[in-house]
Amino acid sequence: MQTSLPAPSPMYRWAILLCVSLAMFGNYYVYDSLWPVVDLLRQDPGFSYGQIGMLSSAYNIAALLVLLAGGYFIDRFGTKKAITLFACICLGAAVLTVVSSRFEVILAGRFLLGIGAEPLVVAATTVLAKWFKGKELSFAFGINLSISRLGSASADWSTSFASPLYINWQDPLWLATAIAGLSVTAALLYWVLEQRAESRYQVGEPQAADERIELKNLYKFSPSYWYIVALCVVFYATVFPFRSFAIDYFQQAHGITRETAGLLSSLLPVAAIILTPLFGLWVDRVGHRALFMAVGSLVMLPLFLAVTYLPAGPDIFLWIPLIGSADVPLTLFAVIFLLGAVFSLIPAVMWPSVAYIVDQRRLGSAFALMTLCQQLGWAVVPLIVGALNDRFLAGAENPSGYAPGMWFYTGLAATGLWFAYKLWHSERGPNGLESMHARQGGSA
Template identity: 25%
Template sequence: MKKSMDQQSPKFIRYLILLLACIALYGNMFIFDQPALLKEQIMQTYSPKYGESLTSFYFSFMYSFYSIPNIILPLVGGFMSDVFGYRKMSLIFMFFVIAGQGFIYFGSSVENLKYMILGRFMFGLGGESLFVASSIIINKWFVGKELSFANSLNLSLIRSATVLGTYISPRIAEKSGMTTAFGVGFGITLLSGLALVIMNFIDSYTERIQKRNLQKTEGLLDNSIQVMDFGELIKQILDDIATFPKIFWILTLIMTTFYTSVLIFISFSSGIIIDLWLPVDASVEQNQEVAGELMGIPYLCCTFLSPFIGFMVDKVGQRIKFLAIGCALVFLGLLLMLLFYPIYCMIVLGLSYALFASTIWTSIAFVVKQKQLGHSIWCYEFCLKFCFLCNAIIYSIYFSRSIILNFSCSILFNTCLFVFNYCYLFIY
């Protein structure tokens, strides 16, 4: 590919694609943290039926079952996108997102927690895979100097969905019930599915015109279907992984330790905030609303700061220094949770998250070949979701007020590992 899509297409089309890609992920991000935001109501609803300890154990499945398919899918998902086309695969992934939230909505309406767990599993089949497919198309259209800005703007817009979810989901649940809150999430995923269909149509139509005009295949991916048996597929996967440069694996280690330290902590921070800082005599709904607002602060910071940071990364470079600053802020933020009211911790973690996420994801395109881009992102996701699964189970099984300090220490340990990886990258 001699020319990137951003060199051939009007800026309006490129940013329309970016906007539609963001809307396509909006429902995904809106519904991801709904179980954590509504945990207290879930416990109140199902504890009489299953018992408090078993309900808490089932609740952990809503995150661990989400991660399970994302340990398996990355092994073949990148090549599935390469062989069958990212557009076809993105529609399949979106189907699982919508169907998964539909099962959660149905399970809540009939008060069956097992249906909700099944819905989270189905959501996991499509959720992260849809994010990767979106990353591929953004990299396709913005290869060049605007790549960091485009990815940061995408991160900003989709994280606004998380902010919106943390703000309105507890309020909808308080006024109209938990089932209505899940139903609103289901409606938003339907709108995201419509945006994905429109985006794929524009992308496909534009690509056909360019192929016809230039008489050659354009884009990162060949959308024709190739016949490949399973053994050949596995061999090609292993051969491709073996060619990834050393710096790619270092970045993968850094990314994995960062996200398991920060995002897992934020996802479970609602319960920590309620236990550590909110009044015991307040109602469950009131504490849930306040905790949800505080929980959304990091995503709110990311929403507003990511485009500016992405623009700076494009202009200034110095990606390693941005990663270093993000690393230092993780230490500060997690310590602040134990010492002061959570708002300070969440603001610092939000700044750290914005710095790190705006830098790490765009680094992939600079360290691997373009034809390996899809599978390299899937390798990222494989390592990340494996650690997410382990950490989510540990958090859910051992979470209690008496050992919050132990959890903070374990998170700090992960962050120390992140610093070690960063130092190794700097030396490398």
């Protein structure tokens, strides 16, 4: 019987994590590989900024269309088939994006990438929940996020380590296609490890033979799950749109150069790469997951008003190895550093928490629905902030015009704090999320 099988060794679990994370590395690299060639796309094919914006939106639209179906596919057919399929779709998307200079073909490539990439994220998240629940779950999620975001950073850094390729727009994207091929290889290695484990180890929670997944009940979750989803929506809808406008905001409102603004903005992903696994390891040891989400939300609450109204302060020297250095205002550095810490803490706790409050058989659907809601919030907020900036004539001549947008971010952060409080209040019992830490199970 399956229940008599031994648990997998730690080395086996970390091998699973490495394969899944490398598949995610390629996924993130392919997504971000388009942005360093924007100027080349405008020169050679002659694309407008509007067309380039459509290339970005096509990805999100595709993700919104397929996420729920992707979650059902993961729960119905298993993670090894799902990760391999979605990694192959990403590889096909990378090829389609680079083979032609016709806008329609590149647009189709980015749309196809959205079909594969976001369900791949959901499948990878489900794998980690399956293999690490009750063990080093948050630490494993942190490692996975760090390696994934290293893919994004590597795409940005490719302008340096692969600078000879940037004589045209296609060669850098061929490099991205090769990395997508490595992602498929990692997915296949995961398939082999998962297939081997099924007959040798007890992985996840045993399931009775007569238990079936019923589609009509697939998306019925507890209030605590919806509190986490709500926090996820407002958190990412605050941080990611702020990053979209951050470089321009720093230039216009605070008068720093483009290079300095870019270096300052890059503190967010750099901080996430370093701090996310550390926060995950910490939470695995001490528990109090809902409390940590509330603390992170509380820290984020004043940051957007601080960057708007506090004096810039003296310049300090900022140096990021392999990236660059600059003198940056102390207040901006402190705000971005704290935002980077929050950007590391909340995801390290939030995503693994779902595995403790949702039945394992429904995790794919749970993560897919959560990601779908995240994408919706992420898509709407930039439109609102952009409209506010236009309405109040934000710019170098009128820095105060950015304040309404910053108040809007603050309102979102306050909403996130409220949902984090509601989650903490509902999960304080001995069997609640607050008591879950490494080597403990979770409620279904």
